[in-house]
Amino acid sequence: MTANAGNRLDDAPLSRFHKKLALYSSGGPFLDGYVLSVIGVAMVQISPQLRLSDSAEGLIGASALIGIFLGAFAGGWLTDRFGRQLLYTIDLIAIIVCSVAQFWATDPVWLFVLRLLIGMAVGADYPIATSLLAEFTPRRFRGPLLGGLVVMWFVGAAVAYVVGEIMLSSLGDDAWRWMLASATLPATIIVLLRHGTPESPRWLANKGRTEEAEAVLKQVYGPDVTIADLPDETEERENVDLKAILRSGYGGRMLYISVFWTCSIVPLFAIYAFGPKILDALQLEGGLANIGEAMITVMFLIGCVVALLGVNRMGRRPLVIHSFLWSGLALLLLGIFPDAPSGVIMTLFALYAVIIGGTQILQWIYPNELFPTEVRGSAVGLASSASRIGAAVGTYLVPMALTGWGVGGTMLAAAAISLLGAVVSVLWAPETRGMALHEAAALTPRPAQDRPSGRPASV
Structure with missing residues (x-):
């Protein structure tokens, strides 16, 4: 196969199919933001009604994150083995069933188990949906x-x-039950929209199912596209399996992705799980705390949109470094001045929310670009699972940290994690801007003069 093989796909225009696939794939992240954030509001009623201790409150807040840790790796392995399409729907059906069951939860253990299962389903959707989208999308987009x-x-968190x-x-008093069960509606809509999505032709070709792969290519890209237009990834690197993720160049990539992802979500998830409680400790009380959290969520959304507009122009490496550095400084100021006026507190939280957008969007870009087709789902799942260990521990400790360290100490700890992400990114962050998917995943990078940034393609 020629060096330009696959360019017809990598350089294809953005079609209606790509836009629909991106929208449908976004259902998992929407539900993730929804279920992890609504618990923060629901906890206002859950804690007194179920008489939760700080420890129990932390466990319920972290339960979905623990589930994501379990589900992301399992979902990644399953999607590499059985394909993207089938599991693309099954995981959302599990979310629907468990969300409805939460309405009848009567004790902390039952609620913890249900939210754990929801987290597993959400976590499984991450590698499934992102692998499918990455393998269809042209490099420019x-x-x-x-x-x-x-x-x-x-968006899910704000809603x-x-x-x-x-x-x-x-x-009234049962509002928390309706809140937790309300994820059923968006999950049902997403399941219906996803029906009929084709399997990834890259995965089909990798499994030797070339006729099916070609049929999908013609369906999506047109009748003149054939299996020959798929890049031969084996020419770019040695064959790999899951064990290869933990050794050679892929081991270094996995280490960076896991650390960077962990540092980007630990402070964020802690803020979302207990946002109203944190803002209440910063003198924003009651309904004002919930409104403040919604406003901060809008700023998170703005930050992600700004980062999306700049990711191709600025490049992956500069974006992740600056995002960690300046958002960490905003948290540092919150920790040093926890008694500042409300306007200052909200401004610093808003700055953190906007600036951290760079690290958030790269959570899905980096893992999908740095690993080859046959282990892409497993790699994304493993990185997501590894990051959720820290996120679950951090979320579990937030109520106790607020009690023992105060809000200032808690914010200082969050700042330290973000600044650690900046240091690690300076040392290890790769640049994959402008590369075809198989080039970014290759262990041997293109020569520096052939790349848009001149930065190394691997850690």
């Missing part, structure tokens, strides 16, 4: 579309706070 999935996380506040003020 891959970064923005993959990063756009994270925008939907914040959760609005819905939660409305239910809290209108549905």
Whole structure:
């Protein structure tokens, strides 16, 4: 196969199919943001009604994150083994069933288990949906579309706070039950929209199912596209399996992705799980705390949109470094001045929310670009699972940290994590801007003069 093989796909225009696939794939991140954020509002009623201790409150807040840790790796392995299409729907059906069951939860253990299962289903969707989108999307649009999935996380979070506040003020003592069950509606809509999505032709070709792969290519790209237009990834690197993720160049990539992802979500998820409680500690009380959290969510959304507009122009490496550095400084100021006026507090939170957008969109771009087709789902799942260990621990410790360290100490700890992400990114962050998917995943990078940035393609 020639060196330009696959360019017809990598350089294809953005079609209606690509836009629909990006929208449908964003359903998982939307539900993730929704279920992880609505618990923050629901906890206002759950804690007194179920008489939760700080420890139990932390466990329920972290339960979905623990589930994501379990589900992301399992989903990644399953999607590499059985394909993207089948699991693309099954995981959302599980979310629907468990969300409905939360309405009848009567004790902390039952609620913890259900939210754990929801987290597993959400985590499984990450590698499934992102692998499918990455393998269909032309290189010019891959970064923005993959990063756009994270925008939907914040849309889901914003909707959760609005819905939660409305239910809290209108549905009485059972409002928390309706909040937790409300994820059923968007999950059902997404399942219906995803029906009929084709399998990834790259995955089919990798499994030797060339006739099916060619049929999908013709369906999506036109009748003159054939299997010969798929790049031969084996020419770019040695054959790999899951074990190769943990050794050679892929081991270095996996280490960076796991650390960077962890540092980007630990402070963010802690803020979302207990946002109203944190803002209350910063003298923003009651409904104002929930409204403040919704406003911050809008700023997160703005930050992600700004990052999407700049990711191809600025490049992956500069974006992740600056995002970590300046957002960490905003958290540092919150930690040093926790008694500042409300306007200053909200301004610093808003700055953090806008600036951290760069690291958020790269959570889906980097892993999907740095690993080959046969292990892409497993790699994304493994990185997502590894990051959720830290996120779950951090979320679990937030109530106790607020009690023991105060809000200032808690914010200082969050700042330290973000600044660690900046240091690690300076040392290890790769640049994959402008590369075809098989080039970015190859262990041997293109010569520096052939790349847009001149930065190394691997850690």
